[in-house]
Amino acid sequence: MRFLVCRWEVGSIEALLAQGADVVLLVDEWEAAHHAMDPAVVARLERLIEIGSFEAMDELAMLVTGFQEEGLTFDKVVSVCERGQFGAAYLATLLGLGQPTIAQSVQVRDKRAMKMAVRPSGVPVARFTTVPSGDPGAAALHVERTIGFPAVVKPVAGAGTLSTARVETSGELALWLRENATEGVFMAEQMISGEEYHVDAVWVDGEPWEFVVSRYFRPRIEVDVPGHLMGSIQLPRQGEAELYGAVEALHRRVNEALHITDGITHTELFRSAAGTLWFSEIATRPGGLGATQAFRARGADLREVWAESLVSPVRKSKPLQEPPFEYVGSVNLAPRSAGRITREPSDAEIAAFSYVLDTERTARVGDVVWMSPVTPGVTLIIGADSEEEFTERVLAVEAALTFETEPDGTEPDEDVPA
Structure with a gap:
């Protein structure tokens, strides 16, 4: 079987190789510059391809066209890290594979989409709202009206607790937004204790x-x-x-x-x-x-x-x-x-x-x-x-x-x- 693997995560890649899979690995420019990829593992890959970004749809589309021209086919596309999920789904769709779907990639990356999809099933989820861009003070007042405090503020497509904070008041949230939310889309959600x-x-x-x-x-x-x-x-x-x-x-x-x-x-x-x-x-x-x-x-x-x-x-x-x-x-x-x-x-x-x-x-x-x-x-x-x-x-x-x-x-x- 041939796998198109998005991102460098050595444990997952080694596990696939141990199963006898052929692995074509995609890494982006940032990874290539910042991650020390084990040469012994790289030598076992069928191919290592560096791309500019997993979020550049035109680049991913042209990559797939090149695969098709070459006659290179894949059984599965997988992302072994959080920030390869969107790209993996887009590649799988272009390659005619069923999973992962683009809709699913949105629901497991955008925490708002995730909660909206899960809530109708009756599973308890925290109340949330998108933090408006622009004036941090106005954004904080919006969160106070819709969610209340204490609240948790985080990127909608973040990983773990990076760029995430508990805030107690609208003033504290406004200050945090000024210092930490200069790029990207953020959300605020009800603080769940326990x-x-x-x-x-x-x-x-x-x-x-x-x-x-x-x-x-x-x-x-x-x-x-x-x-x-x-x-x-x-x-x-x-x-x-x-x-x-x-x-x-x-x-x-x-x-x-x-x-x-x-x-x-x-x-x-x-x-x-x-x-x-x-x-x-x-x-x-x-x-x-x-x-x-x-x-x-x-x-x-x-x-x-x-x-x-x-x-x-x-x-x-x-x-x-x-x-x-x-x-x-x-x-x-x-x-x-x-x-x-x-x-x-x-x-x-x-x-x-x-x-x-x-x-x-x-x-x-x-x-x-x-x-x-x-x-x-x-x-x-x-x-x-x-x-x-x-x-x-x-x-x-x-x-x-x-x-x-x-x-x-x-x-x-x-x-x-x-």
Whole structure:
């Protein structure tokens, strides 16, 4: 099978190659300049093509015409990152493939379209409004009248909690808009309080091959110190049967509303103090910052399961097993100041913690990092026999495994999925 893959995400690409797929990879100019693509992986690609932008429809259209002239055909188009979704759907349409559709790409990228599609199914979703462009003061008053405060303001097609903030008053919102919303379209939505969860699953013909509910250490929007309590813990199905039943029922309604039957999903939910589950958003790509790597403790990275499902609708591997600890999760350790990394935790330092099950480095000495909720560093997969022990172990590795940086003026990278 030949796949046209949009964007560089090495774990997904390696998983497809391991399944025997032929991969033609598209990257844009920004990626080519800012991402260090592993030469060994690049050498295994059928072809690497650099384009100007995944949002340039004329460029994508001419690319497809070139494929057709050459006689190059594809079985599937997939985007492995958030900002390739629109382009992947446009390419799939031009190539005559059924999925992903353009309409679906809008609904999984534009959070307003997503909520409008899901709301008629009866799934609880937050009230929202588009933030008017122009005068920030007038925009803030509009949000106050339609949504009220506190509210969450975010890009309508953002990723994770980048350029996202909780605002308490119209004055605070007006100031935030002046400083942060100079480009793009923003929305404001009702603030939902409670525990925040993410659900990672692989679907085939509407049924899950794998389905795991994880709880963030604290809601993502509350993360204010990079590398501190930045991660989540997978919840055991046998101990959370009621939660799993409710979440899976809600997820199926969301899938139906968005016409999601196959592929990988990363879904965000809140559970209020009263126990109500609120749908936040869904992405049809692998989750980041350890969400898929945590599955390795069960036998395989979730991206590997996804790759298998893309190559064959009949599962040949066994379902993933229970992890070696009752609780497994991921924690992202990151520098506490922006700049060029001059020191990182060594392999020997990490190995001193016997309960660290896996390690994936997202930044190395020499890399430049910036301060955000998704500052790269090193992702650790940790096991524990209780939630309390898990938290203790997370705090222990945070204290011991540190980074050092020196100032650097490079522009930030804002392309890490959450």
